[in-house]
Amino acid sequence: MSKTNKINYSFKSKFIRQEIFKTALKAKKGHIPPAYSWVENAVVLFYTKIFNFFKKKDIFILSKGHGCLTLYVVLADLGLISKKSLYSFGGDGSLLPGHPDTKINKIENCSGSLGHGLGVACGKSLSLKMRKSSNHVIVLLGDGECQEGSIWEACIFAAHNKLNNLIAIIDRNKLSATNFTEKIGALEPLDKKFKSFGWNTFVINGHNYNDIYKTFIKAKKSKKPVCIISNTIKGKGIKFMENKKEWHHQIPNKKQILTAMKELKIDKLYE
Amino acid sequence: MNNKETFDFRDKIFSELYQVFKKDKNCILLTNDMGAIGLDILKRKFKKRVINCGISEQNIISLAGGLASEKRHVFIYGIISHLIFRGLEQIKIDLCLDALPVTIIGVGAGLSYGVDGPTHHGIEDIGVLQCLPNMNIFNPSDYVSAIASLKYAYNKKITSLIRLDKEKLPSLYKNQKKFYPLKVFGQSKQLAIITTGITTRTGLDLIKPLKEMGIPTMLIDVIKLSPFPVEKIRKIIKNTKSIVTIDENMKNSSIERFIYSCLNNAENCFVKNFNLKDKFIFGSASRKWVWNRYNLSKEKILDYIALNKKKLNEK
Numbered sequence: 001m002s003k004t005n006k007i008n009y010s011f012k013s014k015f016i017r018q019e020i021f022k023t024a025l026k027a028k029k030g031h032i033p034p035a036y037s038w039v040e041n042a043v044v045l046f047y048t049k050i051f052n053f054f055k056k057k058d059i060f061i062l063s064k065g066h067g068c069l070t071l072y073v074v075l076a077d078l079g080l081i082s083k084k085s086l087y088s089f090g091g092d093g094s095l096l097p098g099h100p101d102t103k104i105n106k107i108e109n110c111s112g113s114l115g116h117g118l119g120v121a122c123g124k125s126l127s128l129k130m131r132k133s134s135n136h137v138i139v140l141l142g143d144g145e146c147q148e149g150s151i152w153e154a155c156i157f158a159a160h161n162k163l164n165n166l167i168a169i170i171d172r173n174k175l176s177a178t179n180f181t182e183k184i185g186a187l188e189p190l191d192k193k194f195k196s197f198g199w200n201t202f203v204i205n206g207h208n209y210n211d212i213y214k215t216f217i218k219a220k221k222s223k224k225p226v227c228i229i230s231n232t233i234k235g236k237g238i239k240f241m242e243n244k245k246e247w248h249h250q251i252p253n254k255k256q257i258l259t260a261m262k263e264l265k266i267d268k269l270y271e
Numbered sequence: 272m273n274n275k276e277t278f279d280f281r282d283k284i285f286s287e288l289y290q291v292f293k294k295d296k297n298c299i300l301l302t303n304d305m306g307a308i309g310l311d312i313l314k315r316k317f318k319k320r321v322i323n324c325g326i327s328e329q330n331i332i333s334l335a336g337g338l339a340s341e342k343r344h345v346f347i348y349g350i351i352s353h354l355i356f357r358g359l360e361q362i363k364i365d366l367c368l369d370a371l372p373v374t375i376i377g378v379g380a381g382l383s384y385g386v387d388g389p390t391h392h393g394i395e396d397i398g399v400l401q402c403l404p405n406m407n408i409f410n411p412s413d414y415v416s417a418i419a420s421l422k423y424a425y426n427k428k429i430t431s432l433i434r435l436d437k438e439k440l441p442s443l444y445k446n447q448k449k450f451y452p453l454k455v456f457g458q459s460k461q462l463a464i465i466t467t468g469i470t471t472r473t474g475l476d477l478i479k480p481l482k483e484m485g486i487p488t489m490l491i492d493v494i495k496l497s498p499f500p501v502e503k504i505r506k507i508i509k510n511t512k513s514i515v516t517i518d519e520n521m522k523n524s525s526i527e528r529f530i531y532s533c534l535n536n537a538e539n540c541f542v543k544n545f546n547l548k549d550k551f552i553f554g555s556a557s558r559k560w561v562w563n564r565y566n567l568s569k570e571k572i573l574d575y576i577a578l579n580k581k582k583l584n585e586k
Binding site for chain 2: 101102108109110113115116118119120121122123124125126127128130149150153154156157160161
């Protein structure tokens, strides 16, 4: 990646975080921290040419539905849903609920209940392979979601059926809804677990564009299904939210809003 | 119509699927390590499109959703109770929300697996699935209506469950081109017996002795249980004095749930429901044994009607 690109990506990440904050604050609801942890992944996924989503080529599945604010902002930024829809997020009759459904343009699956996305992604991968398509299916999983048994059923299926067009990114922010995953149901060593199931595994810094970019390129050439464990910080971008178990879907108070606005460089919120 | 040669529902269904797979390359079958002679034949011919996914019902349903959303018609084969209850949320979210073309071919309707214990009984699934919009439930009483259900589900590209009995049974119907959600035997304004699946045979066995008792009887075999054909049944049973339902399902999963909506004037109609109440059945429980215990056998039903003949005629 060139230096200019890097700056652009940082600019895009900043913009996405600002929009997520403003959208959630307007609705007075939404999961800000789990949306923030995958922003850099989203920038490389949707603003580079590695993959080609939205034109029925590569397919993106958001399995951790509570991270949807990032996707909504990206869709609005790319003109795939209207800005008006974005600003109506979480309101009565809004197109955009707290977890996405397939009535939204370009959304491939209904998410919100965890443990479904990888299985659905396997179905789409298998279909592409049967069609001898060279396109890929990328699924974003939450790490807490990996406590679901259905994830491991899909894991066995993908390896057994050699779905090398399937890339699972695990947003490894180490936090589930109420506590750290390792204090609820330890997942580590997560990379070794996927490897032992027959997947190619990469562990990356999920906030480093270079790391993400290079790994996506490698993942596309894999002969096996790929699991990218993307180490991230839940709430990345707002210091008082970062890596705090209290911040899963809480909305900040007045004082916290001012602090966050300063940090995110937001002048004005949506009315 | 009703000869003594018996047929295995599964083999007949797989033989039909063979023809469907030959014509349509977008058809895929997934199974949770279940076998059947007809399935082996299908697998031999269409190796890549018949996939044993292992014992992983949740994943199978999600997988089917993913495949169906890519314009495939997916058939899933397994034991009803396991597929429906293990995969229930997947059925709701990954299939029904988007009304995807997935046909679950479930074996083990009612007490087909009676001796295998309560984990294998298919007596509660209908009630659970009837709550889900976009889910179509077929409960055929013979292989002919099973094949008609399969063709209908495939041609209409709907989300569906086709419940198959495990017993080998004689056919009741002639081959038919069109699908009928219900079939009517005879005409009577005195007594209508409403059945589904295996109990249609009990109902048919009752017609002759009831006639001898002076009770002309009409039989309605309900093949499509969801959405329940309320209006169709309402028209057929209009002004009928008595209704008897016979169903090898738990009460909340049975015809009893809907029958009162089918009545125009409930107060003038005598209704008696024979089903499995709302209790799990523990232990080894053959169909014959349970039917006697829960008054579902032909003899018990006849005894009841004989005892209550006056009530039946009064209404």
